[in-house]
Amino acid sequence: xxxxxxxxxxxxxxxxxxxxxxxxxxxxxxxxxxxxxxxxxxxxxxxxxxxxxxxxxxxxxxxxxxxxxxxxxxxxxxxxxxxxxxxxxxxxxxxxxxxxxxxxxxxxxxxxxxxxxxxxxxxxxxxxxxxxxxxxxxxxxxxxxxxxxxxxxxxxxxxxxxxxxxxxxxxxxxxxxxxxxxxxxxxxxxxxxxxxxxxxxxxxxxxxxxxxxxxxxxxxxxxxxxxxxxxxxxxxxxxxxxxxxxxxxxxxxxxxxxxxxxxxxxxxxxxxxxxxxxxxxxxxxxxxxxxxxxxxxxxxxxxxxxxxxxxxxxxxxxxxxxxxxxxxxxxxxxxxxx
Numbered sequence: 547x548x549x550x551x552x553x554x555x556x557x558x559x560x561x562x563x564x565x566x567x568x569x570x571x572x573x574x575x576x577x578x579x580x581x582x583x584x585x586x587x588x589x590x591x592x593x594x595x596x597x598x599x600x601x602x603x604x605x606x607x608x609x610x611x612x613x614x615x616x617x618x619x620x621x622x623x624x625x626x627x628x629x630x631x632x633x634x635x636x637x638x639x640x641x642x643x644x645x646x647x648x649x650x651x652x653x654x655x656x657x658x659x660x661x662x663x664x665x666x667x668x669x670x671x672x673x674x675x676x677x678x679x680x681x682x683x684x685x686x687x688x689x690x691x692x693x694x695x696x697x698x699x700x701x702x703x704x705x706x707x708x709x710x711x712x713x714x715x716x717x718x719x720x721x722x723x724x725x726x727x728x729x730x731x732x733x734x735x736x737x738x739x740x741x742x743x744x745x746x747x748x749x750x751x752x753x754x755x756x757x758x759x760x761x762x763x764x765x766x767x768x769x770x771x772x773x774x775x776x777x778x779x780x781x782x783x784x785x786x787x788x789x790x791x792x793x794x795x796x797x798x799x800x801x802x803x804x805x806x807x808x809x810x811x812x813x814x815x816x817x818x819x820x821x822x823x824x825x826x827x828x829x830x831x832x833x834x835x836x837x838x839x840x841x842x843x844x845x846x847x848x849x850x851x852x853x854x855x856x857x858x859x860x861x862x863x864x865x866x867x868x869x870x871x872x873x874x875x876x877x878x879x880x881x882x883x884x
Contacts, residue, residue, distance in 0.1 A: 547601075549573040550779070551624035553609065555596060555659060556580060556589035558735045559657070559672070559726075560780040563628065563772040566607030568599045571646040575622040577615065578631060579608040583638070584736045592733060609653025619660040626779055627664075629657045632703075635737055636676060636843055639699035650702035651709075658713045668720045668782040670775065673707055675764070675811065676700035684815065685764075687797040687851040688725070688807045697843040707807065715803035722783035724775065726859040727811030727850045731768030731870055732877035740871065743825055744835065744878050752834035753822070754836045759837060761818040762847040764811040767870035770863030777859035798854045811850025812863045824868050828875045 550567055554560035555576025564574045576596065580589055596602045603622075607614035609631055619627075628681050633639075633649035654671065661669040664875040678686045679694035695701040714721040732739045746753045799806040826833055840846070856862040878884075 547573050548770045549624045550626045551575045551622050552628045553577045556760045559593040560630045563766050564596050568601050574602050576604045587753050610648050615656050619764045626668045627661050627666050636699050637695050639697045643698045646698050646702045654706045662717045667839055670722045673723045673725045674703045675725050677704045685849040685851040711805050714805035718785050722778050722806040724810050727766045728762040729768050729771050730767050746832045752836045755835045755837050758842040759819045762815040764848045764850045765867050766812045767865035770865050777861045781858050808855050809850040809852055813852045815849035824871045828872045
């Protein structure tokens with residue numbers, strides 16, 4: 547039975563990925579720091595649910611604590627590492643930039659060191675659509691230049707991509723970086739737009755709508771996202787045997803390392819006001835709105851080209867926002883008993 551070590555299993559995406567892998571018969575060891583960036587009770591509840599399976603074991607610790615991370619990885623002896631834990635949030639990086647340096651740079655370095663020492667068969671790590679920064683040529687595809695990050699969060703994730711490429715080249719660690727696009731769904735983070743909108747609406751409060759609603763996002767349902775990761779686990783980049791090895795067309799593998807970058811998005815760009823309209827339909831109410839200027843560091847639109855993911859895995863996310871929002875609202879009502 548294969549063992550997968552996942553960082554961030556008490557988090558939104560890590561929880562859903564661990565649940566999927568356990569269902570498919572993997573052993574999963576989860577590592578999470580239980581930080582208080584948002585409600586720790588939700589994080590603990592996620593781990594409680596995963597711990598109902600004998601194939602899941604949780605370890606609490608910070609990525610920056612190299613000794614604890616090393617000990618957990620050495621005991622687990624994983625075949626695969628999926629590194630999802632990070633200091634998340636575009637806007638919070640304006641308030642507490644040091645947290646991003648410590649978790650996303652130092653923490654990721656520690657994970658890569660473990661992958662090197664353990665000689666894992668595949669290292670998969672989360673990046674973000676935010677690395678596309680000021681790019682306006684859409685849809686975004688993996689080989690576009692990503693030299694214009696607009697927040698420190700985006701900059702740390704771009705640094706992670708460069709760090710990972712160097713380790714893949716130096717130590718021949720098969721490495722896949724995936725760029726997420728606006729993930730939403732049940733058990734989501736309270737700081738994400740859908741959660742904030744639903745919570746405010748059900749409390750009779752107004753929601754903040756930035757750039758006066760003139761924004762678009764590639765909203766990706768969490769089940770689609772984790773299925774993309776699951777498929778990518780079985781597609782490690784290969785070490786080139788010789789200088790003349792040819793990378794197939796559209797493959798995003800590096801020509802000098804067993805390393806590739808993959809977008810995981812819904813492949814569609816939805817207007818923010820249409821997204822809000824779907825929330826209103828699902829809730830059966832009109833939501834009060836505060837229309838505001840664009841926030842510092844934000845971008846007006848995102849849109850993923852997912853051809854590389856489909857070519858590599860045969861899978862392409864396609865859950866419509868109407869369906870995904872309805873699933874979230876159903877979960878929210880049940881979880882908060884409202």
